[in-house]
Amino acid sequence: MTSSPTSLVDAVTRSFAQQGLMQAMGARLATVEAGHVAITVPFSERVSQQHGLFHGAIIGALGDTAGGYAALTRMPAESEVVTVEYKVNFMRPAKGRELIADGTVLRSGKSITVCRVDVHVADDAGNRTLVAVLQGTFMRVAAHA
Amino acid sequence: MTSSPTSLVDAVTRSFAQQGLMQAMGARLATVEAGHVAITVPFSERVSQQHGLFHGAIIGALGDTAGGYAALTRMPAESEVVTVEYKVNFMRPAKGRELIADGTVLRSGKSITVCRVDVHVADDAGNRTLVAVLQGTFMRVAAHA
Amino acid sequence: MTSSPTSLVDAVTRSFAQQGLMQAMGARLATVEAGHVAITVPFSERVSQQHGLFHGAIIGALGDTAGGYAALTRMPAESEVVTVEYKVNFMRPAKGRELIADGTVLRSGKSITVCRVDVHVADDAGNRTLVAVLQGTFMRVAAHA
Amino acid sequence: MTSSPTSLVDAVTRSFAQQGLMQAMGARLATVEAGHVAITVPFSERVSQQHGLFHGAIIGALGDTAGGYAALTRMPAESEVVTVEYKVNFMRPAKGRELIADGTVLRSGKSITVCRVDVHVADDAGNRTLVAVLQGTFMRVAAHA
Numbered sequence: 001m002t003s004s005p006t007s008l009v010d011a012v013t014r015s016f017a018q019q020g021l022m023q024a025m026g027a028r029l030a031t032v033e034a035g036h037v038a039i040t041v042p043f044s045e046r047v048s049q050q051h052g053l054f055h056g057a058i059i060g061a062l063g064d065t066a067g068g069y070a071a072l073t074r075m076p077a078e079s080e081v082v083t084v085e086y087k088v089n090f091m092r093p094a095k096g097r098e099l100i101a102d103g104t105v106l107r108s109g110k111s112i113t114v115c116r117v118d119v120h121v122a123d124d125a126g127n128r129t130l131v132a133v134l135q136g137t138f139m140r141v142a143a144h145a
Numbered sequence: 146m147t148s149s150p151t152s153l154v155d156a157v158t159r160s161f162a163q164q165g166l167m168q169a170m171g172a173r174l175a176t177v178e179a180g181h182v183a184i185t186v187p188f189s190e191r192v193s194q195q196h197g198l199f200h201g202a203i204i205g206a207l208g209d210t211a212g213g214y215a216a217l218t219r220m221p222a223e224s225e226v227v228t229v230e231y232k233v234n235f236m237r238p239a240k241g242r243e244l245i246a247d248g249t250v251l252r253s254g255k256s257i258t259v260c261r262v263d264v265h266v267a268d269d270a271g272n273r274t275l276v277a278v279l280q281g282t283f284m285r286v287a288a289h290a
Numbered sequence: 291m292t293s294s295p296t297s298l299v300d301a302v303t304r305s306f307a308q309q310g311l312m313q314a315m316g317a318r319l320a321t322v323e324a325g326h327v328a329i330t331v332p333f334s335e336r337v338s339q340q341h342g343l344f345h346g347a348i349i350g351a352l353g354d355t356a357g358g359y360a361a362l363t364r365m366p367a368e369s370e371v372v373t374v375e376y377k378v379n380f381m382r383p384a385k386g387r388e389l390i391a392d393g394t395v396l397r398s399g400k401s402i403t404v405c406r407v408d409v410h411v412a413d414d415a416g417n418r419t420l421v422a423v424l425q426g427t428f429m430r431v432a433a434h435a
Numbered sequence: 436m437t438s439s440p441t442s443l444v445d446a447v448t449r450s451f452a453q454q455g456l457m458q459a460m461g462a463r464l465a466t467v468e469a470g471h472v473a474i475t476v477p478f479s480e481r482v483s484q485q486h487g488l489f490h491g492a493i494i495g496a497l498g499d500t501a502g503g504y505a506a507l508t509r510m511p512a513e514s515e516v517v518t519v520e521y522k523v524n525f526m527r528p529a530k531g532r533e534l535i536a537d538g539t540v541l542r543s544g545k546s547i548t549v550c551r552v553d554v555h556v557a558d559d560a561g562n563r564t565l566v567a568v569l570q571g572t573f574m575r576v577a578a579h580a
Contacts, residue, residue, distance in 0.1 A: 019194070048165075057205065057209065064205070106381060112519060114423070135379060135423060135425045229374070230404075234570060236549050237542065252526035259375075261551075340455065347456055347492060347495065347500075351491075374525065375523060377520065380519065
């Protein structure tokens with residue numbers, strides 16, 4: 001049995017709701033579809049560094065999470081996902097109203113999934129700037145009973 | 146003029162104190178010497194994920210920060226450091242009393258510094274287990290006046 | 291003075307012709323335009339491993355080179371480019387008639403350029419399969435007189 | 436059944452001898468022990484670039500291979516190893532008589548192994564300089580019958 005679209009969205013949504021860090025950041029699941037997950041975070045003091053930008057750690061965490069959930073959408077039901085590794089390039093100052101991480105599956109194998117994540121900031125007018133890119137490897141593990 | 150050992154420790158300590166995220170995590174500078182910086186974080190709910198382990202985002206943030214400050218110790222006075230990129234492998238569940246990130250400079254050039262960071266957990270008896278390794282590239286920028 | 295389109299193509303073409311390894315592999319510059327360079331290699335024994343696939347080392351070398359030349363297209367005249375680092379995921383067996391590396395600039399700064407490279411194989415009918423993805427950091431250096 | 440030290444050395448030596456690219460480069464297995472493999476390549480025109488240095492592609496290929504074989508030494512008999520991904524930082528010009536890649540296993544799991552590889556050049560007097568560092572992920576696959 002593989003995930004139906006509904007159970008796929010449910011699985012990601014349920015898991016996301018348990019991520020204390022995502023909740024603490026004010027993160028929101030914006031898109032969940034097969035092979036693609038987008039997560040957004042509004043700017044706030046909680047996610048900033050000393051110069052009023054989104055903190056690099058938040059960018060890494062958001063990118064890792066978007067990649068992991070994108071990977072999960074391609075796995076059979078009763079899967080959990082762990083991050084094997086990722087690599088992230090920080091390219092521009094992350095200054096804006098909202099941070100958006102778009103995770104896309106490039107290759108989904110039996111145990112290993114490779115994802116690419118683009119992280120943009122959006123300004124007040126909604127214009128997006130690419131601030132970081134992440135490439136990561138995720139592994140399927142059987143869900144805890 | 147290059148940093149004297151005293152001003153080097155001062156520079157890292159001052160910068161670290163301004164990092165709201167490090168303070169919020171309860172992080173502490175354990176070692177600051179030329180080419181090497183160690184940062185520790187005690188386990189708490191603030192830095193955990195749903196299974197009672199240190200959160201991967203905390204591991205990434207701590208590793209990035211230890212690498213960046215290690216790089217800063219090799220730069221001339223009046224430098225600031227930005228992370229160009231890093232890559233992190235998560236190798237074992239990070240379960241323990243304390244997380245320790247040891248950042249070491251491998252190569253310090255005029256603008257680019259390469260660091261390696263080992264991230265261990267320590268248990269109650271102080272035994273350490275390597276849980277993640279990070280390899281990153283950092284760039285010098287002139288400090289804001 | 292910045293490169294005109296003509297001098298840009300010239301600069302990449304001249305440099306490529308001096309790359310003994312690229313010549314030995316039978317590699318060819320397929321596209322050179324601002325922010326994008328594609329290089330192709332036909333399958334041969336010289337670039338294969340023991341199972342009749344393109345060798346991973348060839349994939350890495352081709353990806354690195356496509357990224358580096360893409361970076362060079364965004365730099366001022368009299369620039370040379372060096373690879374700071376790259377990360378590559380190997381996703382599928384690279385079996386086919388031709389290997390194609392497409393390097394694209396994501397961010398070009400004064401000294402640092404970040405590129406993404408997609409590596410496909412094409413079969414006899416010209417159908418492409420994505421076999422590897424690379425994300426790399428390149429640095430400008432002033433050209434040798 | 437796990438590999439005895441003898442069969443471990445045998446397995447790596449046999450596989451290495453089939454690597455056409457390693458043979459073409461003049462590469463030699465210098466060390467094979469549980470969790471550690473070193474490979475060396477003498478300088479020659481075949482492995483150089485236009486400025487008389489070891490070519491970056493050779494450094495990447497040698498590092499990948501040393502990491503992969505180090506991983507293999509920790510796997511059960513009848514295993515083969517594939518590279519999931521690696522990341523390499525090029526830190527200094529690789530000028531010297533010999534290139535040496537030392538691959539060390541950091542973590543060996545059931546399917547995934549993480550290795551770190553240091554790549555040095557040695558000059559005529561045997562003095563070593565660290566020129567590149569690689570961090571990679573390798574996966575076990577059952578050997579072809």
